[in-house]
Amino acid sequence: MKTQRMPSRSRHLLLGIVVLGAAAMYSYHAQAATGQPAIPPGVALKSWQDNGADGHYLLQVIEGQTPKTGKTIVGTVTSDTDCQADAEGLSHCHNAIKLADGGSITVVDTHEMHRNRCMQPGEQISLKVVGKAWVIGTVFKK
Numbered sequence: 001m002k003t004q005r006m007p008s009r010s011r012h013l014l015l016g017i018v019v020l021g022a023a024a025m026y027s028y029h030a031q032a033a034t035g036q037p038a039i040p041p042g043v044a045l046k047s048w049q050d051n052g053a054d055g056h057y058l059l060q061v062i063e064g065q066t067p068k069t070g071k072t073i074v075g076t077v078t079s080d081t082d083c084q085a086d087a088e089g090l091s092h093c094h095n096a097i098k099l100a101d102g103g104s105i106t107v108v109d110t111h112e113m114h115r116n117r118c119m120q121p122g123e124q125i126s127l128k129v130v131g132k133a134w135v136i137g138t139v140f141k142k
Contacts, residue, residue, distance in 0.1 A: 036090060036110060040131045048090050052116030055139040057109055059095070059127075064105030066135065072128045074100045077119045085113065093118050097125065097137075107135065 037060060039045050045058050067073050075097040083093045093109040095118075109119060119125065124140040 035086070036088070037108075040134050043130060043134070043136070048110045049112040049115060051111040052109070052118075055141065057111070057119065057137040057139075058130075059107035059109055059135050059137050061105050061107050061133045061135060062094075065103055066105065066133065067099075067101075067127070067129050069129045069131065072126060075105075075125050075127055077121050077123045077125055078104075079121055080118050083113065083118060089114070091118070095119050097127070099127075105135075107137075 036048050039048070039058065043058055045051060051058050077095050078098050079094070079096040081094045083091045085091050089112055090110055091113045093111070093113075094106060095109055096104060096106050098104050111118075119137070119139060125137045126140065127135045127137050129135050
């Protein structure tokens with residue numbers, strides 16, 4: 001039986017498709033490895049795995065009106081949801097917080113749940129705004 005050889009142009013096209021596919025897979029894995037939000041400049045947190053240590057949380061505001069930068073406000077955590085860990089072992093818990101001024105915000109708490117616990121409904125928290133969409137929360141000790 002005689003085998004046919006693929007034309008040169010088709011071989012180059014096939015090679016290009018394979019190379020692009022490999023590049024896309026590499027890009028996907030590189031993004032997955034660094035898929036966490038960037039820690040804002042000036043915040044003393046080296047990695048998301050450390051977030052929540054000693055009751056201090058860097059929180060990304062995703063809903064509601066963030067108080068003015070530099071201002072500190074007190075609130076009460078009212079919910080803790082969506083805590084499933086991602087491929088890197090980090091949870092991106094959503095917490096609703098009722099603010100003392102009558103407002104409310106929803107934040108994302110990116111942390112490694114096995115190292116540092118989630119914020120719990122009913123806990124009082126002091127929030128200091130550190131950026132347009134970022135606050136540092138400190139849970140009041142009981």
